[in-house]
């Protein structure tokens with residue numbers, strides 16, 4: 001849908017973590033009025049609706065699942081999160097976090113109370129999974145096959161982390177697992193198949209947030225299958241519902257545990 005410049009300017013003032021959601025609602029609002037473009041008055045209507053008593057609370061689902069636009073054909077995609085996103089949404093829906101929040105937050109539900117799961121199809125992390133309650137990143141882990149290496153150095157030049165090098169003696173590629181981010185770029189440029197995909201899966205980050213005391217999500221070590229990702233998410237939600245009171249974020253609970261652990 002086309003946006004008038006004034007409407008676009010106004011939507012940019014909405015905090016980025018809810019901007020996409022508000023944008024969709026504004027477009028739906030304009031659509032209901034039978035229009036194919038968004039004007040400033042549509043943004044103003046939504047603003048008034050949210051600021052009216054209980055206006056925002058009605059819109060709070062209890063969770064948000066967002067993804068990058070890798071599914072639209074981004075060439076950097078390491079592992080697509082699109083299908084996983086549907087299962088995650090289902091799991092979040094079943095967990096009924098909205099009812100949980102309603103019982104614990106006495107001051108009215110706001111979008112910042114929602115449990116946020118953010119997916120990115122590669123470590124470029126355009127959708128910012130590092131600051132979500134649960135962040136998921138697509139991963140394509142490189143390995144070295146038995147195919148001969150032509151020593152074209154395409155892998156070395158492509159790797160943004162300088163994690164691939166050619167061994168001086170054998171002339172064969174080697175990968176530093178400590179610095180490799182499993183983006184899969186080196187695999188895609190290797191013309192001989194010497195570098196191949198050893199594993200496809202997902203990295204998982206827990207407990208990220210922005211706000212007054214920002215915190216980046218902590219990584220659950222390893223590359224996980226979709227079943228493992230869903231299991232981790234299920235456990236994270238259970239943990240959150242067991243320990244959160246008064247709308248405390250998942251990351252704040254993890255903070256307290258860190259403090260207790262020393």
Ligand code: SF4
Nearest residue numbers: 068070074121122126
């Ligand atoms: S996170 Fe990666 S796959 Fe997703 S849009 Fe960004 S660059 Fe593309």
Ligand code: SF4
Nearest residue numbers: 159180181183184186
């Ligand atoms: S997967 Fe990405 S980070 Fe890892 S070695 Fe290949 S290009 Fe470098």
Ligand code: SF4
Nearest residue numbers: 149150152153155190
């Ligand atoms: S591993 Fe592949 S990309 Fe790297 S130098 Fe050998 S042939 Fe070239």
